[in-house]
Amino acid sequence: MKNGFLFLLSLLSPLFLNADWLQFRGSLGNGGTSITSITQFSKENKNSWKSELPGRGLSSPILVDGKIFLTASSGPKQETLHILCFSQNEGNLIWERKFKATGRTICHEKTCVAAPTMVSDREVVVAQFSSNDIFCVDLDGDLLWLRGLTYDFPNAANGLGMSSSPLISKGVLIAQVENDADSFTTGIDLKNGEELWRNIRPKGANWTSPVLLGTGKNQKVALQSTKGISLINPTNGKESWSYQNGASSIPSSTPVGDVLLVPSNGLTALKTRTGGNSHTEVWQDNKLGPGTGSPAISGNRFLVINKANVLTYAKIDSGEILWRMRIKGPVSGSPVATRSHLYFFNEDGLGQIIKLGEDEGKVIATLDLQETILSTPALAADGLYIRSDKNLWKISQ
Amino acid sequence: MIKHLSILYCLFCVKLSVQSSPDSTNLIQSLVAIKSQGEGNRKAMKAWPQVSQFPPSAIPQLLEAMNRANDLGDNWIRAAIEKICEQNTTQLPVQRIIAFLQDHSNQAESRHMAFQILQSELPSKADQLIPSFIDDPAPVLRQKAVELILSKARNSSAKPKAIKLYQKALIQAREVEQIKEASRELEEAGEKINLIQLMGLLPEWQLMGPFDNSERKGFSVEYGPESGKGLTEQHKNKDGIVKWEKFSTQDELGLVDINQKYGELKEVCAYARTTFHSQSAQSAHFRIGSKNAWKMWVNGTLLFSRDEYHRGKTRIDQFIIEGKLQEGENEILLKVCQNEQTQSWTKQWEFNFRITDRTGSAIHSSGSTIK
Numbered sequence: 001m002k003n004g005f006l007f008l009l010s011l012l013s014p015l016f017l018n019a020d021w022l023q024f025r026g027s028l029g030n031g032g033t034s035i036t037s038i039t040q041f042s043k044e045n046k047n048s049w050k051s052e053l054p055g056r057g058l059s060s061p062i063l064v065d066g067k068i069f070l071t072a073s074s075g076p077k078q079e080t081l082h083i084l085c086f087s088q089n090e091g092n093l094i095w096e097r098k099f100k101a102t103g104r105t106i107c108h109e110k111t112c113v114a115a116p117t118m119v120s121d122r123e124v125v126v127a128q129f130s131s132n133d134i135f136c137v138d139l140d141g142d143l144l145w146l147r148g149l150t151y152d153f154p155n156a157a158n159g160l161g162m163s164s165s166p167l168i169s170k171g172v173l174i175a176q177v178e179n180d181a182d183s184f185t186t187g188i189d190l191k192n193g194e195e196l197w198r199n200i201r202p203k204g205a206n207w208t209s210p211v212l213l214g215t216g217k218n219q220k221v222a223l224q225s226t227k228g229i230s231l232i233n234p235t236n237g238k239e240s241w242s243y244q245n246g247a248s249s250i251p252s253s254t255p256v257g258d259v260l261l262v263p264s265n266g267l268t269a270l271k272t273r274t275g276g277n278s279h280t281e282v283w284q285d286n287k288l289g290p291g292t293g294s295p296a297i298s299g300n301r302f303l304v305i306n307k308a309n310v311l312t313y314a315k316i317d318s319g320e321i322l323w324r325m326r327i328k329g330p331v332s333g334s335p336v337a338t339r340s341h342l343y344f345f346n347e348d349g350l351g352q353i354i355k356l357g358e359d360e361g362k363v364i365a366t367l368d369l370q371e372t373i374l375s376t377p378a379l380a381a382d383g384l385y386i387r388s389d390k391n392l393w394k395i396s397q
Numbered sequence: 398m399i400k401h402l403s404i405l406y407c408l409f410c411v412k413l414s415v416q417s418s419p420d421s422t423n424l425i426q427s428l429v430a431i432k433s434q435g436e437g438n439r440k441a442m443k444a445w446p447q448v449s450q451f452p453p454s455a456i457p458q459l460l461e462a463m464n465r466a467n468d469l470g471d472n473w474i475r476a477a478i479e480k481i482c483e484q485n486t487t488q489l490p491v492q493r494i495i496a497f498l499q500d501h502s503n504q505a506e507s508r509h510m511a512f513q514i515l516q517s518e519l520p521s522k523a524d525q526l527i528p529s530f531i532d533d534p535a536p537v538l539r540q541k542a543v544e545l546i547l548s549k550a551r552n553s554s555a556k557p558k559a560i561k562l563y564q565k566a567l568i569q570a571r572e573v574e575q576i577k578e579a580s581r582e583l584e585e586a587g588e589k590i591n592l593i594q595l596m597g598l599l600p601e602w603q604l605m606g607p608f609d610n611s612e613r614k615g616f617s618v619e620y621g622p623e624s625g626k627g628l629t630e631q632h633k634n635k636d637g638i639v640k641w642e643k644f645s646t647q648d649e650l651g652l653v654d655i656n657q658k659y660g661e662l663k664e665v666c667a668y669a670r671t672t673f674h675s676q677s678a679q680s681a682h683f684r685i686g687s688k689n690a691w692k693m694w695v696n697g698t699l700l701f702s703r704d705e706y707h708r709g710k711t712r713i714d715q716f717i718i719e720g721k722l723q724e725g726e727n728e729i730l731l732k733v734c735q736n737e738q739t740q741s742w743t744k745q746w747e748f749n750f751r752i753t754d755r756t757g758s759a760i761h762s763s764g765s766t767i768k
Contacts, residue, residue: 076540076572076574095483097476097479098475098479098513099472099475099476100468100471100472100475100506102468102469102472106709106712106715107709108709133472135472141480142445142446142449142480143445143449143473143476143477144442145435145438145441145442146438146469146472146473147435147438147469148433148468148469148472151433151467151468151469152433152434154701155702155703155704158705158708159688159705159708159709159715160708160709179705180704180705180706180708181703181704181705188435192435192438192439192442193435193438194435194438194439195434195435203704205708
């Protein structure tokens with residue numbers, strides 16, 4: 001009986017795993033997913049809902065085991081930091097934790113303190129805020145540990161706000177805290193919040209997020225800055241290789257297999273060599289530079305939305321452009337994609353689904369939520385999750 | 398199963414023994430004792446699950462512990478109180494929480510937490526208390542009472558009544574945005590408001606410069622004014638001898654525009670000094686706003702420095718640095734640096750400065766600010 005149950009669980013678990021969306025731009029951190037999702041928008045569908053939020057935020061929802069985790073910030077100075085847990089099915093608030101910001105909360109008006117997206121290893125969830133406060137809680141909201149990185153390092157701040165989303169690799173939380181004054185990236189022990197390593201990083205405002213490259217014991221972390229890319233070992237912070245031809249400080253790199261698409265000189269594809277200690281440059285194209293959002297992966301293709309609101313569909317292996325089309329922008333969040341469709345919202349709250357063909361892309365659905373949306377959606381089989389400053393929405397079809 | 402039962406038994410024992418027992422005091426102390434860079438996290442991690450199972454009667458004890466905690470410990474305790482409230486909404490010691498809130502000897506942040514508990518569990522009770530915060534020493538509580546008055550003023554159709562409300566708000570407000578709103582409305586109604594005096598902004602300085610800041614290196618260079626002989630009358634820059642010269646800003650919010658003195662220069666630093674007379678030795682908040690890189694010394698001690706340029710605009714109270722004033726004369730020295738950027742939004746070379754107490758009330762110099 002027990003073996004039978006385990007067998008059944010083993011059959012089902014990939015479905016559960018696929019249903020999760022564990023970090024900024026999905027569990028793979030590249031905006032892509034192997035699931036299929038909705039092909040229409042319907043706010044009226046019985047599975048669609050919206051829940052009011054207690055504060056502002058540019059962070060994206062993450063999905064873990066049927067729950068949605070999200071951050072928000074509120075108060076006259078955005079000094080109250082919220083971690084929220086909602087039911088994925090009904091959208092009801094399951095629990096909320098409120099903390100006090102211990103770092104700086106002044107931001108540019110367009111962004112806010114709840115800008116970075118949470119991350120989970122399915123056991124815990126970690127929230128980082130622009131104030132560089134980090135909270136690790138279990139899935140029931142019980143506090144496990146906390147850190148205040150600006151409390152620790154008072155010059156670790158950006159007058160315009162920080163937005164880098166943390167990630168987890170090999171039991172280490174990677175927090176990129178890069179700015180003009182005291183710029184560093186740190187590896188924090190997920191078990192207890194203690195610092196394992198801290199690397200001095202190039203001085204300069206940096207809103208990009210670290211990404212994972214590779215899997216299992218060969219997994220590395222790519223850190224992006226205006227200097228380029230530094231691929232590091234997550235357990236000790238040691239650099240495996242670097243790319244020093246510069247990169248953007250806003251859109252992040254996009255990993256797929258052993259390739260990293262870097263917003264550098266347009267877009268540059270770097271391939272890590274076997275063993276992960278060096279890399280080769282596969283291609284570079286200055287027509288593929290992303291705008292604010294990062295590129296998204298769809299199978300063996302990728303998509304980029306540029307500053308002029310042009311969506312480009314291209315091959316990962318060669319950078320060959322298959323088609324381009326104009327979309328309704330401007331878009332601040334990153335697009336996300338299945339193998340067949342692309343999803344994004346523009347700043348005015350207009351959601352768009354593009355059907356991805358080899359010869360052309362076609363807008364097959366739009367939905368105007370009539371709220372400012374600057375964030376990236378999360379995708380699940382039965383719907384799309386998106387937040388504004390006021391509401392968290394689930395849109396089914 | 399056995400593990401779960403043993404945990405439940407432990408938690409039951411904690412609940413029975415929590416009333417200020419040595420054990421509970423030690424558990425709470427683990428949360429208070431948190432230090433920077435994760436120090437104390439392991440002890441706190443062990444203590445928190447037990448503290449979060451304390452009965453609601455322990456909430457005043459936890460609020461009192463917040464008085465002693467730093468900002469990190471505050472957050473550990475805050476999360477525990479929230480968990481206790483979540484599990485015991487009907488058994489909160491409301492009168493003791495209110496008494497804690499109304500006792501001004503408690504710290505502002507812990508009193509605010511007491512208010513937040515009421516706001517979450519008994520919102521109407523919390524709302525009733527807000528008007529009483531109008532002269533509260535806790536800025537975050539006072540702000541709520543001022544907001545209530547501003548809200549009434551905004552919604553008042555009778556102009557004389559609205560003006561009286563704005564006048565009251567202006568006197569009581571300590572937060573910059575509230576002060577600005579009330580003064581703006583009163584000035585539109587014909588009143589003349591002296592914000593420099595009201596907020597304690599320092600308009601009169603002596604300036605010395607420019608000094609070289611090529612490649613932003615001047616930020617770290619100890620030019621004459623910040624050297625041991627800092628306040629002597631003249632120093633060398635790359636072009637020769639420079640002297641302290643009086644500069645008085647006419648800006649209504651005390652903005653010192655250094656470009657007015659030296660022209661729109663790039664890759665330069667300037668120093669600003671003033672003498673502040675304090676009637677007593679006291680703790681103070683030194684509040685600077687600047688979109689340029691800056692350093693701040695009080696009585697020869699470097700309090701803080703910030704090597705960042707043009708990330709947002711200059712704001713009042715942009716940086717609040719805790720320090721001390723000595724009785725009598727206090728020398729305030731600032732270094733403000735301009736970088737090499739040429740975009741239109743990078744031409745500002747400026748700062749504002751004021752000194753307040755912990756409540757945000759302006760401390761005024763009791764003598765001339767310029768020697």
